[in-house]
Amino acid sequence: xxxxxxxxxxxxxxxxxxxxLSCTYDTSENNYxxxxxxxxxxxxxxxVIRQEAYKQQNATxxxxxxxxxxxxxxxxxxxxxxxxxxxxxxxxxxxRPSGYALNFGKGTSLLVTP
Amino acid sequence: xxxxxxxxxxxxxATGQRVTLRCSPRSGDLSVYWYQQSLDQGLQFLIQYYNGExxxxxxxxxxxxxxxxxxLHSELNLSSLELGDSALYFCASSSxxxxxxxxxxxxxxxxxxx
Numbered sequence: 001x002x003x004x005x006x007x008x009x010x011x012x013x014x015x016x017x018x019x020x021l022s023c024t025y026d027t028s029e030n031n032y033x034x035x036x037x038x039x040x041x042x043x044x045x046x047x048v049i050r051q052e053a054y055k056q057q058n059a060t061x062x063x064x065x066x067x068x069x070x071x072x073x074x075x076x077x078x079x080x081x082x083x084x085x086x087x088x089x090x091x092x093x094x095x096r097p098s099g100y101a102l103n104f105g106k107g108t109s110l111l112v113t114p
Numbered sequence: 115x116x117x118x119x120x121x122x123x124x125x126x127x128a129t130g131q132r133v134t135l136r137c138s139p140r141s142g143d144l145s146v147y148w149y150q151q152s153l154d155q156g157l158q159f160l161i162q163y164y165n166g167e168x169x170x171x172x173x174x175x176x177x178x179x180x181x182x183x184x185x186l187h188s189e190l191n192l193s194s195l196e197l198g199d200s201a202l203y204f205c206a207s208s209s210x211x212x213x214x215x216x217x218x219x220x221x222x223x224x225x226x227x228x
Contacts, residue, residue, distance in 0.1 A: 043222055044222075101172060104157040
């Protein structure tokens with residue numbers, strides 16, 4: 001079974017600063033997908049960014065980018081120019097080839113302060 | 115709006131009772147997933163249906179069951195409810211054939227067992 005580990009239960013960052021959230025995973029698969037989901041206080045699960053394992057290029061979505069290290073099985077999320085609205089729980093998730101269920105980490109609670 | 119609709123949003127019921135949670139996936143999505151989010155267990159995959167057929171099972175209790183109907187909506191049935199079943203239940207849908215692997219989440223049903 002695949003395991004996803006987020007070693008930072010809580011983090012804090014000041015507005016406009018940069019923060020990096022860590023995620024490691026364990027799998028014997030070669031093809032898979034990795035995701036970061038954001039869960040604000042509203043509890044809605046919102047996809048932040050997606051990475052296909054066969055792509056070497058790190059995914060980027062506006063202020064959000066990832067550092068994907070396949071050999072190290074590491075998938076960190078960098079949030080640049082942090083905004084108050086980024087305050088949320090962030091979940092790292094693993095998916096076997098497309099169509100399978102997501103396997104989530106325990107989450108990192110991020111607080112952005114003024 | 116993710117396009118995935120879950121009803122009801124909130125549900126309060128007594129121990130020993132049975133409830134049904136409903137999910138309408140995004141238009142065209144054939145896969146439906148159910149997840150349970152609780153404070154102690156985090157986000158756990160329960161069960162997946164694909165085009166009416168059960169595809170995968172996760173940590174779903176025997177007291178819980180699900181089905182997907184010909185119109186692709188899905189229902190999660192929880193019976194003999196216990197206090198520990200209190201949680202946020204998410205439904206997600208995806209279209210693996212689209213090749214994106216992205217799962218879209220509903221807003222969840224907050225179940226409180228008293």
